[in-house]
Amino acid sequence: MFLDFGPFEEYIGLLIFLARMLDVTLGTIRNLYVNAGLKISSAVAGFFQMIVWVFAVAGLVNDLNDISRIILYALGFSAGTIAGIWIEDKIALGFRSVRIMNQNKELSLARILREKGYNITQIPAQGYKDQVEVVIAILSRKEIIDFTKLVEKIAPNVFYTVEKVDKPHRFTKNQKSIFRIFHILK
Numbered sequence: 001m002f003l004d005f006g007p008f009e010e011y012i013g014l015l016i017f018l019a020r021m022l023d024v025t026l027g028t029i030r031n032l033y034v035n036a037g038l039k040i041s042s043a044v045a046g047f048f049q050m051i052v053w054v055f056a057v058a059g060l061v062n063d064l065n066d067i068s069r070i071i072l073y074a075l076g077f078s079a080g081t082i083a084g085i086w087i088e089d090k091i092a093l094g095f096r097s098v099r100i101m102n103q104n105k106e107l108s109l110a111r112i113l114r115e116k117g118y119n120i121t122q123i124p125a126q127g128y129k130d131q132v133e134v135v136i137a138i139l140s141r142k143e144i145i146d147f148t149k150l151v152e153k154i155a156p157n158v159f160y161t162v163e164k165v166d167k168p169h170r171f172t173k174n175q176k177s178i179f180r181i182f183h184i185l186k
Helices: 006-036 039-061 067-091 109-115 141-154 173-184
Strands: 095-102 121-126 131-140 159-165
Touching (some): 006 039, 109 131, 131 141
Antiparallel strands (some): 095 131, 095 159
């Protein structure tokens, strides 16, 4: 026997499942922090991920002839993947660039969005047939849903894209509070 779980041995299947689920969830969060450049947060998540992983593997290798342990280990991996994605969506670290193409010449989308408090870059551009207004906003991921709903309400026929932004380097006073948390967690 690799590790004695004592009175918890009768619940070992459930413990393997939960430990593996937590291990993979922590791994997803760790990767999120790594991609955001948050070194200390990445290291802390990795530390706890490895502790949990050791217990998950120990429960599994104690009896490799028990197929239920193997299946529960694999199910824990799948459940941890789902949980990690759900948590990542709630944490929503990072930034996105929203690029809007407005063909309505009678509507200044940039002006309306500025009045709503957004920092907007406006570019006149040539579309397929006519001039278009291109509006660009760099936002935290948490702002994207409200922003795109507002855009769709103001101008339901616009075309827009949302793209990942790695590291915005310059920002205004209004955006400073959004960026401050990333500097604290590095």
